Amino acid sequence: MYYIGGVQVQFPFKPYPSQLGMMNHMIRALNKAQNTMIESPTGSGKSLALLCATLAWKRSHAMKQKQLLANISQIIRKFCKHNKSLIVARYAENWDSAGSAAVEAVGIDSVSGSDIKTKTENGSVDKSKAETVDKSTVVAADKLETSTADHKDSTPEACNAIQKLDGAEKPMTGTSAAFQISKKELVKSSSTPPATVLQERALISRTETVDYILDLAKSKTPDGLTDEDIAILTSYKEAGESVGHKPRIYFGTRTHKQVAQLVDELRRKTPYRLRTAVLGSRAQTCIHNRASKASKNGESVDDACRALLDEDRCAPFQSFRRLIGNKKLSAGGELEIWDLEDIVRLGKAQFACPYYAGREMAETAELVFCPYNYILDPGVREAAGIKLEDNVVILDEAHNIENAARDAGSFEITDQQLSLLAYDCSGMVDVRILIVEHRLVMVLAETLQNWLQGEEIEYEYRDYETQTSVWPKPNVSVDDLLRSLALSSEVIHRLEAAYKAIEAHIKEVRTQKERLNSTPHISSASQRLIEGLLRVLRHVGSDTRFSRDYRIAAIRYPNPELRDTHKRKRHSAVVQPFINTMCFWTMNSGVVFAEIASKARSIVLTSGTLSPLESYASELQIDFGSTLEANHVIDPKRFFAMSVECGPSGTPLEAKYKTTNLLQFQDDMGVAVAEIASKCPDGMLVFAPSYALLGKLSARWEATGHLAAIQEHKEVFFEPQGGSKDDFNDLLNRYRKHLQRDNDVGKPAQRGAVFFAVYRGKASEGIDFTDYYCRTVVNIGIPYPAFKDVKVVLKREYNDSRSYTTAVDGGALQSSPKQQPLLNGSKWYDIQAFRAINQALGRCLRHKNDWGAIIMLESRFTYPWNIARLSKWVRGHMLIYKSFNDAKHDLNAFYDFRIKEDFVSEEATEDNASVVDLTLN
Ligand code: SF4
Numbered sequence: 001m002y003y004i005g006g007v008q009v010q011f012p013f014k015p016y017p018s019q020l021g022m023m024n025h026m027i028r029a030l031n032k033a034q035n036t037m038i039e040s041p042t043g044s045g046k047s048l049a050l051l052c053a054t055l056a057w058k059r060s061h062a063m064k065q066k067q068l069l070a071n072i073s074q075i076i077r078k079f080c081k082h083n084k085s086l087i088v089a090r091y092a093e094n095w096d097s098a099g100s101a102a103v104e105a106v107g108i109d110s111v112s113g114s115d116i117k118t119k120t121e122n123g124s125v126d127k128s129k130a131e132t133v134d135k136s137t138v139v140a141a142d143k144l145e146t147s148t149a150d151h152k153d154s155t156p157e158a159c160n161a162i163q164k165l166d167g168a169e170k171p172m173t174g175t176s177a178a179f180q181i182s183k184k185e186l187v188k189s190s191s192t193p194p195a196t197v198l199q200e201r202a203l204i205s206r207t208e209t210v211d212y213i214l215d216l217a218k219s220k221t222p223d224g225l226t227d228e229d230i231a232i233l234t235s236y237k238e239a240g241e242s243v244g245h246k247p248r249i250y251f252g253t254r255t256h257k258q259v260a261q262l263v264d265e266l267r268r269k270t271p272y273r274l275r276t277a278v279l280g281s282r283a284q285t286c287i288h289n290r291a292s293k294a295s296k297n298g299e300s301v302d303d304a305c306r307a308l309l310d311e312d313r314c315a316p317f318q319s320f321r322r323l324i325g326n327k328k329l330s331a332g333g334e335l336e337i338w339d340l341e342d343i344v345r346l347g348k349a350q351f352a353c354p355y356y357a358g359r360e361m362a363e364t365a366e367l368v369f370c371p372y373n374y375i376l377d378p379g380v381r382e383a384a385g386i387k388l389e390d391n392v393v394i395l396d397e398a399h400n401i402e403n404a405a406r407d408a409g410s411f412e413i414t415d416q417q418l419s420l421l422a423y424d425c426s427g428m429v430d431v432r433i434l435i436v437e438h439r440l441v442m443v444l445a446e447t448l449q450n451w452l453q454g455e456e457i458e459y460e461y462r463d464y465e466t467q468t469s470v471w472p473k474p475n476v477s478v479d480d481l482l483r484s485l486a487l488s489s490e491v492i493h494r495l496e497a498a499y500k501a502i503e504a505h506i507k508e509v510r511t512q513k514e515r516l517n518s519t520p521h522i523s524s525a526s527q528r529l530i531e532g533l534l535r536v537l538r539h540v541g542s543d544t545r546f547s548r549d550y551r552i553a554a555i556r557y558p559n560p561e562l563r564d565t566h567k568r569k570r571h572s573a574v575v576q577p578f579i580n581t582m583c584f585w586t587m588n589s590g591v592v593f594a595e596i597a598s599k600a601r602s603i604v605l606t607s608g609t610l611s612p613l614e615s616y617a618s619e620l621q622i623d624f625g626s627t628l629e630a631n632h633v634i635d636p637k638r639f640f641a642m643s644v645e646c647g648p649s650g651t652p653l654e655a656k657y658k659t660t661n662l663l664q665f666q667d668d669m670g671v672a673v674a675e676i677a678s679k680c681p682d683g684m685l686v687f688a689p690s691y692a693l694l695g696k697l698s699a700r701w702e703a704t705g706h707l708a709a710i711q712e713h714k715e716v717f718f719e720p721q722g723g724s725k726d727d728f729n730d731l732l733n734r735y736r737k738h739l740q741r742d743n744d745v746g747k748p749a750q751r752g753a754v755f756f757a758v759y760r761g762k763a764s765e766g767i768d769f770t771d772y773y774c775r776t777v778v779n780i781g782i783p784y785p786a787f788k789d790v791k792v793v794l795k796r797e798y799n800d801s802r803s804y805t806t807a808v809d810g811g812a813l814q815s816s817p818k819q820q821p822l823l824n825g826s827k828w829y830d831i832q833a834f835r836a837i838n839q840a841l842g843r844c845l846r847h848k849n850d851w852g853a854i855i856m857l858e859s860r861f862t863y864p865w866n867i868a869r870l871s872k873w874v875r876g877h878m879l880i881y882k883s884f885n886d887a888k889h890d891l892n893a894f895y896d897f898r899i900k901e902d903f904v905s906e907e908a909t910e911d912n913a914s915v916v917d918l919t920l921n
Contacts, residue, residue: 005031009056011049012269016848018630019045023053025628026604030057030392033242034625035603037617039610041632041842041873047258047396048265050606054249054394055272058366062246069244072210072236075229076203079213082224090212091201210237247391247601248365252372254397255766256280256340259369262396263339273336277358277365279374279384280340285355287316287347305355306524309510316353323347323357359385372401376592377408379531388599397766398605399835402619405589411536415580417529418449424526431520434505437498438522441530444495447485452580457554468790471552478552482541492534492541499530536584539591549588551794555581585791587798590621597622609838609871615831618822632873638851639844640894642879643861644887647672653884654859655781660693669697670706672857672884673778677713677754679892680853681899682772683739684714684754687764687840689783691721694756710754719757728762739773759783759836763843770846775895776853777844782860784833796825834869841874851898853891 002009004020005027015023022038029036040046080087202209210233216222217230236243253259259278266272283301286292291314294304308314326346328335335342340354347354362368363385372395374384381388395401425442429435451457459467471481482488506521540550556578586592597603603622610616613627647653647668659665677684688694698718701707710716717735720727738753757763760783785792803824822828844852854874860866862880870878881887 004053004056007053007056007060009052010271011052013045015049016045016633018633019049022046022049022628022630025626026050026053027057029604029626030054030061030602032625033601035597035622036605037610037613037624037627038604038606038630039608039613039628039872040606040630041608041634041845041871045633046606046608046630047253047262048269050394050396050604051251051262051266052270052272054251054392055270055274055367058247058249058274058392065244065246068232068236068239071232072206073203075225075233076206076209076213078224078229079209079222080202083222086216086222087202091205207237242390242601245390246366248387249367250375250386250388250391250393251367251369252375252393252395253369254372254400256284256371258397258766259371260339260341263337263369267337273331274366275331275361275364276337276367276369277362278338278340278343279358279362279368279370279386280355282355284340285344285347285353285358287344287351287354288314303525310521310523314353316347316351317356319351320347320353320356321360322350323352323354324361326350329361362386372396372398373404373408375596376401376405378535378592378595379528388596390599390601392602392604393596393600394604394606396606399607399609399839400765401605402589402616405592405620406586409536409586409589409591410584411532412581412583413448413529413533414582415449415452416576418445418452418582421445421526421529422449424522428520428522433520434498434501437501440495440498441502444487444533448582451485452554452556452582453576457556459554459556462788462790465557467556469554470790470794478540478550481552487537487541489541492537495537496534499534502530503527536586539586540584545594546586546588546591549586549591549798551585551587551798553583553585553790555583585794587795588621589619593620593622608842609835611838611871612831612869615823615828618820619828621820629872632845633848634845634850634873635848636877638849638898639854639877640852640879640891641854641856641874641877642881642887642891643856643858643867644672644881644884645859645862646883647857648675648884650883652859653857655689655693660696660781663700666697666700667704667706668884669780669857670701670704670709673754674706674709674713675884675888676776676778676855676891677710677752679888679895680752680776681895682752683735683769683774684752684776684778685763685769685774685840685843686754686756686778687759687780687783687837688756689759689781691758693781694718694758698756714752714754717753717755719755719761719763725762732763732767736773759840764836764840767843768846769843771850774844774852775898776855777841778855778857779837779840779861780857782833782858782866783836784829792829796829799823799825799828830869834866838871838874841871851902853894855887855891 002011002015002020002023005024007027009023009027011019011023018040022040025036025038038046038050213222213225214230214233214237217225217233221227221230251259251262253262259280263276263278266276281301282291282305283295286301286305288305288308291301291304291308294301305314309317323329323343323346327333328346329338329343330336335346340358343354343358347357362370368386370384370386374380375386375388375393375395422442422445425438425445428438429442457469459469462468471478502522505519506527509519509521512519536550538544539546540552541547559576559579561575562577593603605616605624611629613624613629617624644653647665648671649664649668651662651664651668652659653665653669653672655665655669673686688697698707701710707716715735715738717731720731732755735753735755738751755763787793799822802822823831841854844850844854856878861878862882867875867878869875879887879890881890
């Protein structure tokens, strides 16, 4: 147990200083309800440290809240005791209008916990009346709920008073029964409220009474209270509605594999036990015999599932709640903290759907794990039932969050999808269901489809086959384009209203008992398309905060089915010559983050490679109250970082497009890599900026014999471009297998292995190359994003228009005063490249006792401004060499030293082992 930031944290190991720093930083940020960024190198035990700190804070926060509520009750009682006349005058005066009258008017039958239902005479919920309910009644319910959960905060008097009000003849049983308030009795007692009842009323009307006392305190501290009491009441008032709320923790990571690792660590290594849920995709959790195998037929599991549900044909869905009630998953059960694999196993055994069970469990869980797009994507977030209000959002491995957020705020739709949407809606018109509404959507889909397939769009070729057209253009704004497509603000509003009616219809049909005979409705796929379109049109089509942050593009490329003669024969229907796509791209990650930040209590971004941190604050358009760059846990003696200006024969190692075509460059690079491979023990990673460059180098090296020189010392593996995840994993396993040591002997493999990969590729992120799986990372070039990529071009232009300089000159920012200025386009472009490099560097050195070399075969890393863009743990240790031959000498000395150290420590381990063995004998 460690006392960090005023909170008791249970941590399974003695924390490193950097972990202590992170936990302290995290707890402080959560206490202040701040957003924060924490950069800490991979392998520094960041995720577990942050999770433990968060759970410890959650517990401590709940206790503080409980204490605060108890203190408030006590202060109110004190106030009532010493100011009887005031309290009687106040509540007797308001009793009729604010108390009984409101209760009478809205027809409350009873109030129990937070389950307040406001009903009209015919029994339906009347929201307008609900909003006029006396605040005190709501607060009373809050009080009751708190009391139910926490008897320390409820007094016997309060319970008795409420029981008296209820006038129950029979003794009440159970906590909820004890807090039933009868309308009749409330009204009866309204005419002559006794002082004691009014005092209790003051206690129950907590917020109102606190306001009243604080008002009185403006002129004089009320009798019986102290300045400290007033300070407590003030802090309660300032905390507003969040008092009493128990923040849920959403922990988002990049992939499900990382979720699984964290859940495993939480379960095995920590004592924290709380209601936990894991959100995964249907592809990971579906147990339906056919739907789960949909991908084998080229379909998505999502669509297969939705189709089954539309027709009410999934038996595991009918029984998913059975899974929720399973004892193994409840408090104290063996799977109290479960992972997707656990729930899928259990779902199979019970023939109950794990996907829907997991979603429902997440609604009441205290800790929810999910891939981070579940939080970023508004559509997925809503479908998954994620509620951000006043909760904590942690996004781990958040180095790509800026791009992921832009993707989540964007939307693309093809002409084929538009055609299906129009067809679906016309079916509804034919059967005369919500005719106006479905027709409106149908006309929209047809209009967009005709426009995409027509000849009006002036395309330009951006690459060999793809034609693109982007708005705004010099003489056509986005508004002009939308108007030409009849998408005025008014039409978009009508579409919103139409979709609401369609959505309500679908919901109603889905809840009908006799599903098989139910009324028709549009498919789930069509529903998703309308939602996606409206989500972007809401921003693009009206003068909103983000209306200037979108670009619209039309993209046309040849239909791949045309090349597939087999498919063409199979589908006798005419195959369209082109695929046409309409794209709504946001250039601003803030479109997504502004909404998250407005709801969540705190957003925490963590990664090994966030720097430069300030660019995140501007790109995401949210305020980060604090940031932390933690140190690496690895002793600098355990790694060797160097950059080299020239190759073995003196060729400058500058991997720009032109120079990489020079044979001299390719040959010198080949010699350098072969020399490093000859000395580096075990595994080695080489990263290049593109598959094209990797291909160029390998072809040349094969011809010159450099590849054979590398193969003399290492088995060679190349990361393939494209291909399936399974194929990649297979390749990676072969690499690992080759390096695996014989456990009995502990000797390295005869030859090591080298894995050639690309930055931003599969090998560069999220994969551990611990210990002998990687003793050296060689970096070739600087991986700038594709310069001519249309999205990159647009983003650079956009940042220029919103950069600090433009803001000062009174540029585009004048129309968006709420938005922060951005880094200019070229700075943004640079940062993308350096983040990718920092990610690749982090593949090696995964724990405190790991060791390795970081080698930049790139002359631009001899410049201090480029070194400054590397992660903190590397930048201070980078040695610069003019020639490869000088560098080689020091590098070899490092390898020799580490190999010797390894040998000594292995011997020591063996000696210790034999001592233990002897003792045991
Ligand atoms: S409801 Fe569940 S089991 Fe049924 S198809 Fe969908 S994901 Fe699969």
